[in-house]
Amino acid sequence: MRLNILKLSHLGFSGTSLRTHEGAPAVVISAEAQLRRSVLACMLWEDQFYEDGKTIAERIAALVPQVEAVTVAALAIEARERMKLRHAPLLLVREMARHATHRGLVAETLARVIQRADELSEFLAIYWKDGRQPLSAQVKKGMAAAFTRFDAYALAKYDRAGAVKLRDVLFLTHAKPLTAEQAFIWRQLVEGTLPSPETWEVRLSRGEHKREVWESMLMENRLGALALLRNLRNMQVAGVEPELVRYALEVVRVERVLPFRFIAAARHAPQWESWIEQAMFASLSGQKRLTGRTILLVDVSGSMDAKLSGRSEMLRMDAAAGLAVLLRETAEDVSIYTFSDALRAVPARRGFALRDAIAHSQPHGSTQLGRALNEMRDRGDRIIVITDEQSYDRVPASKYGRGYVVNVASHRNGVGYGAWTHIDGWSEAVIEYIRSVEADA
Incomplete structure (x- = not known):
């Protein structure tokens, strides 16, 4: 039934047959417009209020071959770089790889949208979600190009024990190191000897005292803005010195953080709301009118x-x-x-x-x-x-x-x-x- 609905909406059967979830007549739009609205606002495979994530992913997959390859590639890049989405751009490129009309742009698009080391293995998980199969030449080329951009810290941070590991990506893509230093780092990755990065996640997982971990990270200004905002409640529970939190919110770089992040943080750490609000205003300073x-x-x-x-x-x-x-x-x-x-x-x-x-x-x-x-x-x-x-x-x-x-x-x-x-x-x-x-x- 879902696929039948998709086909009807693609072909433009309109009138009063298409309705919103609550019953109002909906407007039929082009395949390109449908793809944009599905991609740029979606949290892929996460339940939405009206549609489950699987339906959204199916709709994206059905729309890709109906839209020009260059348009799909540009949308994938826009979704990653401007809208900061991670999974939807990877799905777009995976669907491009299925179609002869779109494959020619896969390598350069994939190299562009993979911006975190864990996205290498996430793309492979998406590629194989319908069953394991060989990687196309364009996919190998794009992933190999992306792999060379990540340093030892990034590889160690995201070298996780998932179904697809970073070493698997390295073997499958036949990536070539650019320098002798990079070759050494990759050998450590393969052997499992990369030094663990001193992130707050690693330190807490080692069993270090939570208050000491948070306070040292704050004093050394080693938390990014999003990590700081997301962990304010954890800091409060751990008994972190409030003045350290105030100082961190004053000095952290917030120019790329959107207001809704501060709003969510304040809901979970209301005792620090005034400081969070000042950081939010700082993020908005200098905006054009x-x-x-x-x-x-x-x-x-x-x-x-x-x-x-x-x-x-x-x-x-x-x-x-x-x-x-x-x-x-x-x-x-x-x-x-x-x-x-x-x-x-x-x-x-x-x-x-x-x-x-x-x-x-x-x-x-x-x-x-x-x-x-x-x-x-x-x-x-x-x-x-x-x-x-x-x-x-x-x-x-x-x-x-x-x-x-x-x-x-x-x-x-x-x-x-x-x-x-x-x-x-x-x-x-x-x-x-x-x-x-x-x-x-």
């Missing part, structure tokens, strides 16, 4: 309380609130509203106060996006809707100069098309994308 008047409409329906993925503790609402915080700091003039069963204006707050105002603006009920847009009387140069698009009702054309729908999920049948500009996923690139669209116009 989005000129003109912006109306922001945030979905607070029940489905937005779902997790971003099965293994993540972050919610879709974190992503939506994070983009709201980002827009509050970057838009020249912005008014914010929420919608669910009703349309509600949000007070003009900043940071975590804005997050709270959005979350508590109304009960988290159904997704009445069409009703909210019809009731909207505010006017601006643009309207931006942050949603998972699963509307109960028909969505009208935008009444504004520009209308954007930012999709924070990856459902097959959505509503934000026609006169709307559709943006898949959540990223700092959302604002830059809007600037570029309007500058071109």
Whole structure:
């Protein structure tokens, strides 16, 4: 049944036969557009609120041969480098390797999207998910090129005891070392004698005292921003000196961290919320302004309380609130509203106060996006809707100069098309994308 649904949507059978999960008529879009929306907002093989990850992966696989090879390759690179996804780009390249029309771009695309050493073995796991088979010449070439980029620290950090090991990748691809030093490192990898890197994971696994590990890592400034934010709760439980945490949040480089990461961290370590908020504001300093008047409409329906993925503790609402915080700091003039069963204006707050105002603006009920847009009387140069698009009702054309729908999920049948500009996923690139669209116009 799933494949039959996919075929119908690909061929353009529309009318009222295609519906969102909640029942509104969905708009049929091209194979390229479907592939973009599926890839750029998905956590591959992780359960979504409306679709399971297996269905999403099947849809991506079915769409790849329908889209030009150069377009698929560019999408894989965009997904990895701009949207920071890891598994979806690997799946795209694996599907490219299946089709003669796409194989010619596999090597250079694969070498580009593999940016962490563990992605070498993860790609092989994806390649063999339907059964073990020989690697194509293009796959070997791309993986061999990627392998030469990783130093001893990276190889040791990700030399894990999985079904596919890094030494397996080395043997299968016949990669050639670029230097004598690299040849020595690879020999250590094969022999299992690579020195263990002194990461916090390794030190904790050795049984070192948790408080001492965290405090030494903080004093030596050896934690990256994401590792710091994700482990604040663990530091609190371990009894880490709060002043060390404050210092770390002040000095860590946060310019590439999105607001929703800080929002999730504050939910789990509320006692340090004021310091986390200051770090978030630091990450947003220096942002270019989005000129003109912006109306922001945030979905607070029940489905937005779902997790971003099965293994993540972050919610879709974190992503939506994070983009709201980002827009509050970057838009020249912005008014914010929420919608669910009703349309509600949000007070003009900043940071975590804005997050709270959005979350508590109304009960988290159904997704009445069409009703909210019809009731909207505010006017601006643009309207931006942050949603998972699963509307109960028909969505009208935008009444504004520009209308954007930012999709924070990856459902097959959505509503934000026609006169709307559709943006898949959540990223700092959302604002830059809007600037570029309007500058071109």
